[in-house]
Structures are given as C-alpha cells and as structure tokens.
Amino acid sequence: MVAPDRRYRERMPEALTQTLPPFIAPLANLVALLLAIGFRRNRAVLILLVLALSAAAWAGYPAAVVGREDAVPMFAPWLLLAAAALPERGLFARRNLVLLAAIAIAVWLSVAAPVHVWSALHAAFPLGALPWSARAIASGLIVIAAALCLLRWVLGGAAMEAGLAVVLACAAIAVLPVAHGGGPTTLALLVAGAAAVLAVLYASFRMAFIDTLSGLPNRRALDEALARLSGNYAIAMIDIDHFKRFNDSHGHDAGDLVLKAVAAQLRDLRGGRVFRFGGEEFCVLFGGAHSRGAAAVLEAARARVEQMRVRIRSAPNPRRRSQAIRKNEASDVRVTISIGLAARDAGGRSPGEVLKSADQALYRAKGKGRNDLVIA
Numbered sequence: 001m002v003a004p005d006r007r008y009r010e011r012m013p014e015a016l017t018q019t020l021p022p023f024i025a026p027l028a029n030l031v032a033l034l035l036a037i038g039f040r041r042n043r044a045v046l047i048l049l050v051l052a053l054s055a056a057a058w059a060g061y062p063a064a065v066v067g068r069e070d071a072v073p074m075f076a077p078w079l080l081l082a083a084a085a086l087p088e089r090g091l092f093a094r095r096n097l098v099l100l101a102a103i104a105i106a107v108w109l110s111v112a113a114p115v116h117v118w119s120a121l122h123a124a125f126p127l128g129a130l131p132w133s134a135r136a137i138a139s140g141l142i143v144i145a146a147a148l149c150l151l152r153w154v155l156g157g158a159a160m161e162a163g164l165a166v167v168l169a170c171a172a173i174a175v176l177p178v179a180h181g182g183g184p185t186t187l188a189l190l191v192a193g194a195a196a197v198l199a200v201l202y203a204s205f206r207m208a209f210i211d212t213l214s215g216l217p218n219r220r221a222l223d224e225a226l227a228r229l230s231g232n233y234a235i236a237m238i239d240i241d242h243f244k245r246f247n248d249s250h251g252h253d254a255g256d257l258v259l260k261a262v263a264a265q266l267r268d269l270r271g272g273r274v275f276r277f278g279g280e281e282f283c284v285l286f287g288g289a290h291s292r293g294a295a296a297v298l299e300a301a302r303a304r305v306e307q308m309r310v311r312i313r314s315a316p317n318p319r320r321r322s323q324a325i326r327k328n329e330a331s332d333v334r335v336t337i338s339i340g341l342a343a344r345d346a347g348g349r350s351p352g353e354v355l356k357s358a359d360q361a362l363y364r365a366k367g368k369g370r371n372d373l374v375i376a
Contacts, residue, residue, distance in 0.1 A: 022059040025186045028193025029055050035200045041160055042091045046083035046099055048196055050076055051171055053107060055189045064111045068118065071110035073134045073175050074125035077141035079103055080168060084145035135177040142172040159206050163199020167192045211276040213256060214263035222275040222283055226351040234291035234343040235354045236284040236298055237362040238266065241336045241370040243280035250333070254312035258335055261310045270297050283355070291343055298339050299373050305337050306371060338365040342376035 029052035036044040054072045057065045065071065082099055089096060109121065126137045146168035153161035170192035174185045209221040217225075240246075240262055247255040259280065266274045266282055271290025277283040286294040309332040340362030342354050349357075357376040365374040 020183060020186045020190065022186065023061075025055040025189035025193060026052055026059050026061065028190050029196065030193075032193050032196035032200060035197060037091075039200055039204045040091075041200055041203065042093075042096065043083060043086060043088050044160060044164060044196065044200060045091060046086070046096065046103075047080060047164060047167065048193075049103060050079045050083065051167070051189065051192055051196075053103070054171075054174075055186075055193070057110065058185055058189070062111065068110055070122060070134065071106070073138035074121060075106035075110070076171075076175070077126050077138040077145070079106065080142055080171065081145040081148075084148040084164070084168065133177050135175050138175045139172045142168055142175065146172060158203070160199055160203035163195060163203065167196045167199065170195060214259055214276045216263055216267065216274055216276045216282070218276055219278055222277065222285075225273065225275070225285055226355065229285065229287070229351045232288060232291050232344060233351075233354070234286040234294040234341060235351070235358045236272070236286070236294065236339055236341045237277070237355070237358040238282040238284065238298075239338050239362055239366065240280040241338055241366070246333075250312055254333075257312050258310050258333070261308060262305060262335060262337065265305050265308060266301055269301055272297060283358075294343070295341060295373065295375060298341060302337055302339055302371070302373055305335055308335060309333065310335060336371035338362060338370045339373040340365055340376065341373065 029048055033045065033048040033052050036042075036048055054076045056062075057072055058069055060066050079099070079102060082102070086095055086099065109117070113121065126134055126141060128134075130137060146165045149161045149165040149168060152158065153165060170188050174188035174192065178184070209217055209224075211218040240258065243255065243258070246258065263274075263276065263282070266284070269284060271293065272284040272286050275283045275285070284294075284298070286297075290297075311330055311332055313330050340358045340360065342357035342361055344354055361374040361376040365372040368374065
C-alpha cells in the first residue's frame with residue numbers, strides 16, 4: 001500500500017504541469033527573445049523566435065493554428081538546426097534574412113495552407129520516409145542543433161553557446177512523443193525560456209565585466225570593486241616587461257599567448273583578486289588580513305613568471321627583412337613582470353590614491369631594471 005505522503009509526492013509533478021497556464025511558455029520565450037534582441041545576441045534571436053512561435057502554436061495562439069499543432073515538429077527542427085549552424089552575424093545579414101523568410105513561410109503554411117497542401121506537408125515533414133514518428137525525428141534533429149551549440153562552446157568557450165545548448169535540449173524534450181502537448185510540453189518550453197533568459201543575462205554580464213582574452217575581470221569590474229573597498233587593503237599594479245618590443249618582434253598573436261600565460265599564473269594569487277587593467281597591465285586587490293601578506297604572494301608570483309617559458313610561433317616583421325625567425329617556427333620565450341604595491345595607510349587614503357601610488361611604485365620597479373617588486 002502506498003503511503004499518502006508518497007502518493008502526494010508522486011502526483012506533484014503531474015499537478016504542476018496541469019496547473020501551468022498555457023500562455024506562460026510563450027511569454028517566457030518572448031521575454032528571452034526581447035532580451036536577446038536588446039543585447040544583440042543574433043543567433044539566440046533566431047532560435048528564440050522559433051521557440052516563441054512554437055510555444056504560441058502549442059498554446060493555441062493564434063486560433064487559426066488550432067488543429068495544426070503538428071506544425072511545430074514539422075518545421076521547428078529544421079529552422080532550429082539552421083539557426084544553430086549559422087555563424088554569429090548582424091541580425092539582418094543575408095543568411096539571417098533567408099532564415100527569417102523561411103520562418104515567415106513556415107508560419108504562413110501553419111496558418112493558411114489549404115487542406116490538401118497541409119496533408120502533403122504532414123506526410124513529408126520532418127522526414128516522412130522514415131519509419132519513426134515525426135515527433136521522435138523532430139526531437140533528434142533538435143538534439144543535433146543542441147550538439148552544434150555545445151561544440152561551439154567547447155571550441156570557443158562562449159557562455160552563450162552553452163546556454164543555447166541547454167535551451168535546445170529543453171526544446172527537444174518538449175517535442176518528444178511522451179510529452180505530446182499539454183502540461184509536459186508547456187513545462188519543457190517554460191524551462192527553455194527561463195534558461196534562455198539566464199543565458200542572455202550571464203553572457204552579457206561576461207561581455208561587460210570579463211576580459212575575453214585573459215578570462216580575468218576587466219577594467220569596468222575593477223572600478224566596481226574599487227568603489228566597494230573599505231578597511232585595510234593593498235593594491236598592486238603589474239606590467240609585462242618589454243611587451244611592446246615583444247609584439248614588434250614576434251607579432252600580436254604571440255603577444256596574446258604571453259598575456260594568457262601571465263594571466264594564468266596570476267589568476268589564483270592567494271588572497272588577491274586579479275583584474276586585467278588594460279594592455280599588458282594587471283591589477284590585484286588584497287583585502288583585510290590578506291593585505292599584510294601581499295608582498296610575499298606577489299614576489300612568489302614574480303618568481304613563477306620568471307621561471308615560466310611560453311611556446312610561441314613568431315610572425316616575421318615586414319620592416320625587418322633580415323629577420324631570422326620564419327613564420328610558424330615554434331620557440332620558447334622568457335617573460336618577466338614588474339610589480340608596484342601600495343597599501344592604505346593610517347591617513348585613510350581613497351582607493352584611487354592607493355592605486356596611483358601602486359602605479360608610481362610600478363614605474364620605479366621598471367626604472368630599477370624591471371623584473372622587480374617595489375613597495376610604495
């Protein structure tokens with residue numbers, strides 16, 4: 001005999017899906033679509049446009065689509081697969097316009113196609129020659145679209161791609177034969193819309209506050225952190241030595257590799273928050289008790305960078321015809337950093353003043369021959 005509380009728990013998911021209003025999934029996807037438009041996430045716009053239209057069709061909006069809810073597994077998988085495969089371009093780029101036209105045609109066919117045309121489409125899409133159900137095929141096609149986004153995330157690390165993979169995985173669940181419309185479909189599309197909202201917001205946050213090259217918080221994030229500093233703290237400014245000369249000799253691609261390597265060494269400084277200040281400069285904030293041990297932590301980081309070797313492929317400088325290093329010839333290079341450190345004193349200096357003192361200490365370190373730590 002099933003206990004009453006257990007029976008109640010088993011019925012909770014079913015009760016939840018039955019009580020969801022039909023408009024909630026289209027609304028969630030519409031909100032995500034508007035956010036994607038606002039933040040210019042154009043591939044997300046195309047994917048979310050298809051999902052918003054699909055959710056509206058399954059919810060019975062407009063009334064003309066009632067009875068033709070199979071339009072979603074017929075058309076949506078191909079549209080989602082095309083949107084996932086497209087590169088990120090302007091919303092009205094030529095390829096995107098072709099896809100937008102295809103979406104418009106799919107909407108028109110769903111609403112206004114004659115009965116005999118609809119019957120022919122129903123027999124042909126998504127892959128009518130296959131023995132499996134249309135919903136199963138549609139779900140598989142959307143899974144492929146999700147895999148494309150996941151692959152883009154693995155190769156490029158863009159947070160938006162991971163979010164789109166989750167959104168498309170929810171869409172694939174929504175069209176499964178076991179969902180078959182109603183509550184489960186509404187719930188899956190609602191989760192897709194919510195995941196899309198979070199993905200757009202998180203990706204836009206990273207774009208605003210995270211430096212793409214190094215993966216560290218950027219200057220804007222530093223300004224926010226400086227505004228919140230209080231109590232005891234120390235600020236360090238770090239500069240990669242002779243970086244401009246390095247770029248001129250080996251090329252900007254090699255310079256980017258060096259920036260990434262130094263950022264990786266600085267990323268996990270004990271007690272410090274590391275920011276990319278700009279160019280070849282980094283800034284580190286030490287708060288509270290960690291400020292007293294900042295010098296030792298930074299000196300250890302300087303020694304690690306000095307011992308590090310970075311494998312690069314140099315590009316020839318067109319101004320130096322006699323350059324011995326050929327393009328794509330690999331070599332290991334040595335990198336050093338100079339550091340200036342300043343702490344808040346009893347006079348209660350502001351974070352801006354401490355930052356300026358750290359910058360002045362950095363210039364003294366460079367004046368002493370570089371590869372050194374100077375404390376203001």
